[in-house]
Amino acid sequence: MNIACFLSRFSHHFYAAACVQIHDAALKGNLQIVEALLKGNPNLVSSKHNSGYTPLHLAVLRGRKDMVELLLANKAEVNSKDKIGMTPLQEAAWGGHKEIAELLLANKAEINAKDTSGSTALHQAASSGKKDVVELLLANKAEVDAKDAYGSTALHKAASGGKKDVLELLLANKAEINAKDNCGNTALYYAATYGHKDVAELLLANKAEINAKDKFAIDLPQAAALLSLLPTPLGADVVMSMANPQPISSEVINRITMILEQKLKSLADVSPESHGGIRAVAELIKCMDTKAADAILEKIERDNPSLALSIRNLMFVFDDVMLIDDAGMRELLASLNEKCLTIGLKGTREELRNRFFSNMSKRAVEMMKEDLNILGPVKVEDVETCQRQIASVIQKLAESGVIKLNRGRGDEYVN
Secondary structure (H helix, E strand, C coil): CCHHHHHHHHHHHHHHHHHHHHHHHHHHCCHHHHHHHHHHCHHHHHCCCCCCCCHHHHHHHCCCHHHHHHHHHCCCCCCCCCCCCCCHHHHHHHHCCHHHHHHHHHCCCCCCCCCCCCCCHHHHHHHHCCHHHHHHHHHCCCCCCCCCCCCCCHHHHHHHHCCHHHHHHHHHCCCCCCCCCCCCCCHHHHHHHCCCHHHHHHHHHCCCCCCCCCCCCCCHHHHHHHHHHCCHHHHHHHHHHHHCCCCCCHHHHHHHHHHHHHHHCCCCCCCCCCCCHHHHHHHHHHCCCHHHHHHHHHHHHHHCHHHHHHHHCCCCCHHHHHHECHHHHHHHHHHCCHHHHHHHCCCCCHHHHHHHHCCCCHHHHHHHHHHHHHHCCCCHHHHHHHHHHHHHHHHHHHHCCCCCECCCCHHHHCC
């Protein structure tokens, strides 16, 4: 090895070690170490952790304003994005760090920047219920009705989490009260679904529509709620009838009427018409409570396996990773954002994690586990959001023929 090659490799290893040091110091708030490292190499201010975090991201994540000031003074990139596209401002919004958000905005942070799931800083603040940050963002011209990749606005996020004060603020800033997400649901639907009575009352007082229909002309919120009230065998019968372009039998309607009259005291007219076939059914079941949906699908699988398979093929979920072979898993991993995967794996069962880890290098697994520790506690809503994003990627890869799902022999791949 010649001297030039040796020096080059030595320099690379030295820089890598310095990157680890500055990230750790930024996370822990050690100003002296960061100052010393930047004095030796100013470029370290832009160095990235394996998740795409810069020292600025890590300082914001832990709410260290003095560290943020130091890094910005040393020309940290205020709009730098991590591997799922999150900027320091979005991290500040999620964590409720108003003073840091003000500092970032004063340094020209892009207020409507979106991450790979389409979320803005306003989505993050509304989701976590940080009213003061929401107020700050709106005052700085944040787009109040911006939609993420799932069609959700900040109003959807606030309603889902029962954040009444945030919702009031959004409505005062002319948020669209009847905006629909990609499933056809409004903020009122989520407030009712998650039992936030005060939020639902506020929305109704502001003239929220009760009967908003989805793209299949089915009132998904009402249909999903009513379907969840039915006993599993009857619910499965209704779903199978909807999936086939045939009128619902009078016997089934009579049974539905009797049960719903008992539970709801009154029942609106029940139409015997078909409402869109298998795809509409898949959309309906995706909007149902998970436990009720699983029970209905299990009943359909026993009675009509081919229909159940057709429905499931249009309902990709996070657990479908258990149905992908190793080659497909590697294709999936190559298509995912690492941070989103890390969040999606939070709190999941061991076999699901191992399905990913078994197709990653030892070093990649170690770094992933390190990221899981750095993140600390994560809200269930955020985990589910990332899992839906992963499921969406699975669906796209399956539909394009890049991967195949082996439904019916899923446990073949459990490690």
